[in-house]
Amino acid sequence: MPGPRRRGTIRSGVEGGGQVSANLQLTEDGRLRHLLTLEGLPARILTQILDTAESFVSVGEREIKKVPLLRGKAVFNLFFENSTRTRTTFEIAAKRLSADVINLNIATSATNKGETLLDTVANLSAMQADMFVVRHASSGAPHLIARHVAPHISVVNAGDGRCAHPTQGLLDMYTIRHYKGGFHNLRVAIVGDVLHSRVARSQIHALSILGCPEIRVVAPKTLLPRDVESMGVHVHHKMETGVKDCDVIIMLRLQNERMQGALLPSAGEYYKFWGLTEDKLKLARPDAIVMHPGPMNRGVEIDSGVADGKHSVILPQVTFGIAVRMAVMSMVTGSNA
């Protein structure tokens, strides 16, 4: 008696394809049921998430930072890949909604015993979970889980392989809308290791859906996916042209392991060509904002003065991230009415 299977083909776990995912993510009457990827979601859903998050930002500023929307619901943080920071943001968001939170670091447990991913999830479902927040090193794992859970359970992707990190993409959109008022006249540059970045993928999808007219990716060829232009972005191989006249500059984290491989010469070389310094920032618009998903490598992809400077909105991103996750969690459980 495994969880009921949803209609539609059950395919391999390793894909994320737009149309199918959009169907999987929405109920028949068009409400958000799972959040797996931003790709293929309608603009009205993204806007609804941002609007709902806006109402939660004020909750965080209250004396008592709790609302009872998820009281008695059980949120399972299923982290097949360790990430204290992301897990913490979801834990806080769930607790502010008054949910019970169960943290499962699966990297070190059940799968050790030879159980399959779907058996692990079926078991946790049978414990009457209401939501799975899933982080997994394999692209598509949250989709696979979403296809097999019981109808009352929602799945939220907290980062899967190189595929997607939709709540990060959404909090970035919230931040941009907060500081820039909207997306329709913006020039946005995403700078750095786009190739390995699920964050960049989610940002590009979200910006496209929300109508941003000019999305640039700025990186050396070795750090760009081959098909990147098919995503509707402009490719720049120089910082100087890449950030010129931009309203928003999003710096990506450079994974240390890239440096040890053959992809890059050294941290110093990277900083020289691709690090965001005060000088390069001057090429952008005078009111440009600088974003970073964290954790930062100061002196590698970003100058310390820029990170702490007046253009930086890196810490507000974190604050908005809690509200955005509260919004997603309340919407997928139908508790936001």
Add this chain to the structure above:
Amino acid sequence: MPGPRRRGTIRSGVEGGGQVSANLQLTEDGRLRHLLTLEGLPARILTQILDTAESFVSVGEREIKKVPLLRGKAVFNLFFENSTRTRTTFEIAAKRLSADVINLNIATSATNKGETLLDTVANLSAMQADMFVVRHASSGAPHLIARHVAPHISVVNAGDGRCAHPTQGLLDMYTIRHYKGGFHNLRVAIVGDVLHSRVARSQIHALSILGCPEIRVVAPKTLLPRDVESMGVHVHHKMETGVKDCDVIIMLRLQNERMQGALLPSAGEYYKFWGLTEDKLKLARPDAIVMHPGPMNRGVEIDSGVADGKHSVILPQVTFGIAVRMAVMSMVTGSNA
């Protein structure tokens, strides 16, 4: 000033003997005080646990899955042996009862510092714990702790060595009663590695106490304890006779490490002789149910089709397990009135 000692001899930690344990487990007026083993408990207590669990099953189906029975009480999950799954079921059960839950993975902490088990427990008791849920690799550890805790603290065994796993035994009884209505006309087969299984021990004790007339153990000689027949079971060394005309088939997990030792030839050989396939299942009664404590080794002790088939009640076992643990926790704290 260690915890007060209960009357009776303090013996070595490594035993679990019936009469003594029953005394230790019950208050003077016959209520459940600790749950250490099912051996020696009166049938009325087991039935009371199952009845109480029945009232909690409906709690899990409510919109708000919480009752305030343990509000303000502190439940400490003391896991000296790692088990994410079992810990999670107790954590959920305690949170549904509104308790505060403290998870302690002791394998990696206090005992490292050379402190004795009883000093660790005395310290945690002094933090005004109300309940210890104890998992330990040594048989008898929960009994030892129960003998030394203060009068207001209850101990629940979450699995000790090869000795007992009483809440697993109870949830299995709940499942059988749910699907079969009772125990008095049943033929039950327990199949597999009985030798190393605390789960099997608890099941055999519970079935005997509740009046099951025919309990079979079905296994190769190398996976049976020598004295197994003294527990009142019928021994079968062939699956074909072992599961014939049974109402209930309980498959045990085969620990991977058995395969690497000298006890068994190979996973393939094991499956051929002892795995539950569709064909072997046909020998049981047409309305037989198939159970497994999890995590399953598909294709080793159980065929995947059987695990997911119409006879399988493996996932309902998990759901009932939450309600059974809520029942035990509320009874030992005297909160079930």
Add this chain to the structure above:
Amino acid sequence: MPGPRRRGTIRSGVEGGGQVSANLQLTEDGRLRHLLTLEGLPARILTQILDTAESFVSVGEREIKKVPLLRGKAVFNLFFENSTRTRTTFEIAAKRLSADVINLNIATSATNKGETLLDTVANLSAMQADMFVVRHASSGAPHLIARHVAPHISVVNAGDGRCAHPTQGLLDMYTIRHYKGGFHNLRVAIVGDVLHSRVARSQIHALSILGCPEIRVVAPKTLLPRDVESMGVHVHHKMETGVKDCDVIIMLRLQNERMQGALLPSAGEYYKFWGLTEDKLKLARPDAIVMHPGPMNRGVEIDSGVADGKHSVILPQVTFGIAVRMAVMSMVTGSNA
């Protein structure tokens, strides 16, 4: 946009100096804002903490052990150094105050990714934390954090390097006041490895501030700091004179690693000269109390009979520790009114 910097010089993290810390710890109108060290705090603040704790001791004895003082507040346990026991006491204290608790074992996470301590803390601050409980192997780390957090966030030191462990010092003062009624006529001996002990440092500061007329440290020269007499203590190099006529004997834990180094001959030798036995205890006052911060090494620094004997108040220390931590947490958040 990092957290706002407080006025005053930002110095290196490795110091704890009295006057500066007192300023950092108190608000402009003299209330407790952070608890970093007891050194330099006014006696009225220590007394207020002990008085507030007294009101919380009764909470632990109630049927429902919770008060709503910190409801909706988020307490982050930032443990850069692993300590299950200390973390647990803070977790229980926070939950009894109805706070939401987030446990972060930072030793294994964010700093792995090359992020600086201050960036980690700035990020967690941006998640709208209300309190950081900080344990760190480096002396001064909690001070460094306190200097950089936003105005609404409080920092409580849960042990930093060899510097301070103020809540331990406070619970020891609570215990002494509870059994002895005050400090003004007391002779207190602190015995053992004072050199490596942040606990001893906090005890000495607290006893001085609260007016204890005779504080003795009793240890071999190799286990005493060179400047120890400048702290206003009397040095004894023999147990016999050290504990003579004392009202309070505080035994310190001997870290196992000291034994492996060149500092000490062997556990047996240590016990012979510095272990608290029944015989040596007889030299103290007949109503002397024996204390130990735990975890104990029975048969090394303390005889088992003494640890469990009628003079021992080691387990009450633990119970009082919860109330003292509740007092500190409610005071630094201004929730104790």
